[in-house]
Amino acid sequence: xxxxxxxxxxxxxxxxxxxxxAEDPEKLLNLMLNDMQDALNExxxxxxxxxxxxxxxxxxxxxxxxxxxxxxxxxxxxVEKSRxxxxxxxxxxxxxxxxxxxxxxxxxxxxxxxxxxxKADCERLQQKMVxxxxxxxxxxxxxxxxxxxxxxxxxLQSDKVAHALSRFEQIEQRVEGIESQIEAxxxxxxxxxxxxxxxxxxxxxxxxAELASLKASLKTNLQKTA
Numbered sequence: 001x002x003x004x005x006x007x008x009x010x011x012x013x014x015x016x017x018x019x020x021x022a023e024d025p026e027k028l029l030n031l032m033l034n035d036m037q038d039a040l041n042e043x044x045x046x047x048x049x050x051x052x053x054x055x056x057x058x059x060x061x062x063x064x065x066x067x068x069x070x071x072x073x074x075x076x077x078x079v080e081k082s083r084x085x086x087x088x089x090x091x092x093x094x095x096x097x098x099x100x101x102x103x104x105x106x107x108x109x110x111x112x113x114x115x116x117x118x119k120a121d122c123e124r125l126q127q128k129m130v131x132x133x134x135x136x137x138x139x140x141x142x143x144x145x146x147x148x149x150x151x152x153x154x155x156l157q158s159d160k161v162a163h164a165l166s167r168f169e170q171i172e173q174r175v176e177g178i179e180s181q182i183e184a185x186x187x188x189x190x191x192x193x194x195x196x197x198x199x200x201x202x203x204x205x206x207x208x209a210e211l212a213s214l215k216a217s218l219k220t221n222l223q224k225t226a
Contacts, residue, residue: 026139029132036129043122050115057108064101068094 071094078087 026136029136029139033129033132033136036125036132040122040125040129043118043125047115047118047122050111050118054108054111054115057104057111061101061104061108064097064104067097068101071097 071090075087075090075094078084078090
């Protein structure tokens with residue numbers, strides 16, 4: 001049966017290894033899923049046909065067993081009537097039916113083995129499909145992430161974003177310029193304040209000196225008058 005080879009090839013395929021080597025894993029996975037589904041459909045159709053054939057052969061064996069019992073009774077009756085020739089003929093028919101039953105039973109055994117195998121293959125194939133669909137979900141998630149990243153990258157490279165960033169830089173530069181001016185004013189005020197203090201200090205010293213001189217002059221005049 002060609003279906004066994006076909007299903008076996010699909011089941012034994014290493015999905016992960018094939019996808020890693022594929023140039024377009026998503027496309028290959030879709031093709032594999034279609035191939036698996038076709039194989040599974042064939043598998044189920046063949047299993048149904050085998051089960052039908054099993055019922056037919058089982059029914060044929062049951063009918064043959066009825067014939068076997070019939071010829072056994074004929075042979076016994078012929079012996080009772082002392083008709084050995086008829087008894088031999090009945091036994092020959094019984095032997096023929098018995099051989100047919102043996103042949104049918106061997107055929108049924110082979111058929112049942114095939115049914116067990118194809119049922120097992122169907123189950124394994126379904127498991128493979130679950131694995132492949134899980135991989136398909138992962139690929140779709142990765143694909144969506146890549147698209148999202150690409151969209152973000154495209155937006156970051158757009159003229160609007162570039163213009164907004166440029167405006168932000170201009171505003172930032174203006175703020176830094178104002179801060180620099182404030183710092184410069186602070187330094188100027190500090191320097192001016194220091195200069196004024198020093199100037200006042202010098203003036204105070206001159207006043208103090210002039211006051212001392214005035215006091216000394218008055219004291220001298222008073223001494224002369226006395």
